Amino acid sequence: MEESVQVGPWAAEAFVDYEKLLKVFGAKPLTDSEVHKLERLAGESHLMLRRRVFYSHRDLDMFLNMYEAGYRCALYTGRGPSGSTHLGHILPWVFTKWLQDRLGLELFFQMTDDEKFLHEERLDLPESNSFAYENSLDLIALEFEPRKTHIIIDTEDIGYLYPVAVKVAKKITYSTQKATFGFTDSTNVGLVFYPVLQIAVSYLPTELYGEETYVLIPAGIDQDPYWRIARDIAQSLGYPKPSQIHNKLLPGLGPEGKMSSSKPETAVYTTDPPEIGAQKVMRAFTGGQPTVELQRKLGGNPDRCSVFKMYEMLFEEDDSKLSERYWNCRTGSLLCGDCKAELASRVQKFLREFQERRDRGRDKLHQYLIRSKFSEPKLKHR
Amino acid sequence: MEESVQVGPWAAEAFVDYEKLLKVFGAKPLTDSEVHKLERLAGESHLMLRRRVFYSHRDLDMFLNMYEAGYRCALYTGRGPSGSTHLGHILPWVFTKWLQDRLGLELFFQMTDDEKFLHEERLDLPESNSFAYENSLDLIALEFEPRKTHIIIDTEDIGYLYPVAVKVAKKITYSTQKATFGFTDSTNVGLVFYPVLQIAVSYLPTELYGEETYVLIPAGIDQDPYWRIARDIAQSLGYPKPSQIHNKLLPGLGPEGKMSSSKPETAVYTTDPPEIGAQKVMRAFTGGQPTVELQRKLGGNPDRCSVFKMYEMLFEEDDSKLSERYWNCRTGSLLCGDCKAELASRVQKFLREFQERRDRGRDKLHQYLIRSKFSEPKLKHR
Numbered sequence: 108m109e110e111s112v113q114v115g116p117w118a119a120e121a122f123v124d125y126e127k128l129l130k131v132f133g134a135k136p137l138t139d140s141e142v143h144k145l146e147r148l149a150g151e152s153h154l155m156l157r158r159r160v161f162y163s164h165r166d167l168d169m170f171l172n173m174y175e176a177g178y179r180c181a182l183y184t185g186r187g188p189s190g191s192t193h194l195g196h197i198l199p200w201v202f203t204k205w206l207q208d209r210l211g212l213e214l215f216f217q218m219t220d221d222e223k224f225l226h227e228e229r230l231d232l233p234e235s236n237s238f239a240y241e242n243s244l245d246l247i248a249l250e251f252e253p254r255k256t257h258i259i260i261d262t263e264d265i266g267y268l269y270p271v272a273v274k275v276a277k278k279i280t281y282s283t284q285k286a287t288f289g290f291t292d293s294t295n296v297g298l299v300f301y302p303v304l305q306i307a308v309s310y311l312p313t314e315l316y317g318e319e320t321y322v323l324i325p326a327g328i329d330q331d332p333y334w335r336i337a338r339d340i341a342q343s344l345g346y347p348k349p350s351q352i353h354n355k356l357l358p359g360l361g362p363e364g365k366m367s368s369s370k371p372e373t374a375v376y377t378t379d380p381p382e383i384g385a386q387k388v389m390r391a392f393t394g395g396q397p398t399v400e401l402q403r404k405l406g407g408n409p410d411r412c413s414v415f416k417m418y419e420m421l422f423e424e425d426d427s428k429l430s431e432r433y434w435n436c437r438t439g440s441l442l443c444g445d446c447k448a449e450l451a452s453r454v455q456k457f458l459r460e461f462q463e464r465r466d467r468g469r470d471k472l473h474q475y476l477i478r479s480k481f482s483e484p485k486l487k488h489r
Numbered sequence: 490m491e492e493s494v495q496v497g498p499w500a501a502e503a504f505v506d507y508e509k510l511l512k513v514f515g516a517k518p519l520t521d522s523e524v525h526k527l528e529r530l531a532g533e534s535h536l537m538l539r540r541r542v543f544y545s546h547r548d549l550d551m552f553l554n555m556y557e558a559g560y561r562c563a564l565y566t567g568r569g570p571s572g573s574t575h576l577g578h579i580l581p582w583v584f585t586k587w588l589q590d591r592l593g594l595e596l597f598f599q600m601t602d603d604e605k606f607l608h609e610e611r612l613d614l615p616e617s618n619s620f621a622y623e624n625s626l627d628l629i630a631l632e633f634e635p636r637k638t639h640i641i642i643d644t645e646d647i648g649y650l651y652p653v654a655v656k657v658a659k660k661i662t663y664s665t666q667k668a669t670f671g672f673t674d675s676t677n678v679g680l681v682f683y684p685v686l687q688i689a690v691s692y693l694p695t696e697l698y699g700e701e702t703y704v705l706i707p708a709g710i711d712q713d714p715y716w717r718i719a720r721d722i723a724q725s726l727g728y729p730k731p732s733q734i735h736n737k738l739l740p741g742l743g744p745e746g747k748m749s750s751s752k753p754e755t756a757v758y759t760t761d762p763p764e765i766g767a768q769k770v771m772r773a774f775t776g777g778q779p780t781v782e783l784q785r786k787l788g789g790n791p792d793r794c795s796v797f798k799m800y801e802m803l804f805e806e807d808d809s810k811l812s813e814r815y816w817n818c819r820t821g822s823l824l825c826g827d828c829k830a831e832l833a834s835r836v837q838k839f840l841r842e843f844q845e846r847r848d849r850g851r852d853k854l855h856q857y858l859i860r861s862k863f864s865e866p867k868l869k870h871r
Binding site: 221224225232233236261262263265266269270272273274276277278279280281282283284285290291292293294295296297298299300302303483486 | 603606607614615618643644645647648651652654655656658659660661662663664666667672673674675676677678679680681682684685865868
């Protein structure tokens with residue numbers, strides 16, 4: 108398996124220059140050393156690790172050391188609930204679920220209905236709030252463990268966050284926020300404050316458990332600026348620095364760009380009727396040639412193919428089968444129509460099963476809410 | 490009584506140029522017309538009205554009209570709990586209590602433990618929070634009606650405020666906050682956000698009662714900038730504009746300045762042992778002459794006397810007795826020692842009785858907390 112990481116097709120970067128991103132954000136690339144250690148502690152490998160779907164990190168090594176040494180640890184990730192969930196959103200959640208299961212960790216999941224309301228003119232607060240509940244069903248459909256999964260809905264669970272947030276806020280000047288997030292004088296003051304809440308959750312487990320808790324945050328690298336601040340001020344507030352592990356973004360089914368709600372025809376939503384999801388795949392932009400003849404002669408380019416990326420990042424667990432698909436495409440023996448048809452059938456099956464679990468999830472939703480399990484943190488003299 | 494407002498000694502302004510303040514803030518002076526109407530609705534006069542301790546307002550006339558027309562109304566004021574309460578703090582509360590009693594209004598009282606923590610380097614959060622509870626005892630000692638008095642402690646009751654606050658925050662740019670409150674790039678982002686919470690409380694009654702509620706805010710004019718924003722954006726959020734009535738500040742017992750915790754020897758705290766309170770009065774700076782002989786000959790200046798102001802603003806209800814004291818001072822027949830001794834004895838008696846009620850208040854405190862009476866407001870589609 109390890110060899111495939113080094114030489115396999117999925118090592119080639121498509122669509123986004125992740126090397127450049129790494130440099131811009133100053134994060135560390137995920138090396139074999141961290142991957143091996145995580146796999147050893149987890150007792151198995153994961154496709155998103157060995158194919159470097161998760162490709163960079165900050166202090167993952169420290170987190171794994173603390174975990175191994177028996178310190179209390181937790182996971183933290185979240186979602187800005189401004190619409191329906193698509194496969195690009197659930198990609199890191201699939202991995203987070205694996206971490207939860209394999210490392211036995213509790214997960215704090217923040218639904219930032221405040222942020223989305225503050226950011227998007229069109230959204231009213233009840234809308235972003237109701238998306239928070241809708242999106243929670245997707246976590247349930249992924250079979251996160253309810254006793255170990257704690258959903259925080261910002262506008263309703265602010266009581267958990269605010270006592271930590273004011274301590275955070277006292278450490279952060281407007282100047283820092285402006286430089287980090289590009290705020291201007293015309294930014295609304297809700298957005299100016301909001302990062303404090305996202306940072307606060309990284310310290311919340313320590314408050315709730317009443318002991319130093321090391322937090323690992325699986326998330327896109329675009330969220331890195333929040334945790335950079337969180338790491339900078341952690342020590343002065345008496346909290347452990349949070350660690351991060353960054354995933355690549357699932358490409359959309361169009362010619363370029365990540366899967367995004369701004370292009371719904373190129374995004375497969377978890378609530379798409381399964382046959383619609385399959386249709387979207389059949390209409391996907393591929394790395395294939397304009398004609399069958401040319402494809403047979405020249406072969407396709409899986410490195411620039413949204414369909415191949417879906418196999419690589421989510422739908423093909425078997426490395427040798429993925430490799431076979433890669434070379435069959437490259438050599439022209441696999442045609443796009445057949446390749447899409449197989450993915451469409453996998454996507455259709457996935458959506459059907461996912462949606463059954465999602466529908467059954469409504470009755471269990473309350474078990475996932477942080478407010479059904481924890482008391483709000485009390486103010487203690489330091 | 491009315492005549493005394495026009496010609497009485499207490500019409501003379503001491504220590505602070507309130508006319509100038511009115512111009513700076515652009516508020517309206519309280520006229521006989523509003524005072525008469527309020528006294529008529531209240532069924533009696535109040536010394537702080539007829540002596541213009543409350544001296545300016547915004548839209549008090551509208552508030553009184555809506556009250557008279559039977560619309561739901563409420564009172565709102567608060568305190569930044571950074572230390573013990575002194576007589577300067579309770580002055581507007583005494584009037585607020587009168588408004589509650591005479592107009593039958595519920596009061597929302599905000600304890601801004603977050604603001605004080607964010608503002609003062611020396612304070613930690615548990616400290617400002619515990620001052621919020623300590624200061625609440627002073628409200629109880631003033632005999633506010635528990636069923637009609639709802640104390641909001643920001644860090645703990647943020648769940649009541651935040652759903653309203655994010656709607657407020659979306660309407661306010663950083664530019665507005667900067668211009669209104671003089672924030673700079675080095676201001677912490679907690680302080681940048683905080684005004685939103687103080688504004689939010691002015692709309693909270695409408696949310697909690699589920700009907701348009703007209704809010705009157707008795708407070709110092711220094712708080713006016715908050716409500717100016719609150720009034721500017723109220724309509725766009727579907728809330729009635731809050732009205733204000735501004736009080737003058739009780740002078741400290743020193744040669745100048747308001748009663749302030751920065752000069753504790755010139756401030757009478759509600760928790761001062763009664764004999765200490767009396768001692769502070771006996772050591773007060775007065776408008777008297779350097780010697781008894783000169784005082785007999787030239788008379789004193791009650792308009793520049795912290796002791797006379799205490800009588801005028803709090804401790805002498807009887808207008809004719811106050812007038813007599815004024816002229817006896819002016820003509821030199823009343824000596825400072827005697828004048829102070831009488832105030833000292835009133836202050837001592839006040840503190841003794843106040844503290845008995847304050848001590849008994851601890852058991853009743855929970856009855857005053859908003860969380861013991863209201864559910865957090867729910868997010869509704871507009």
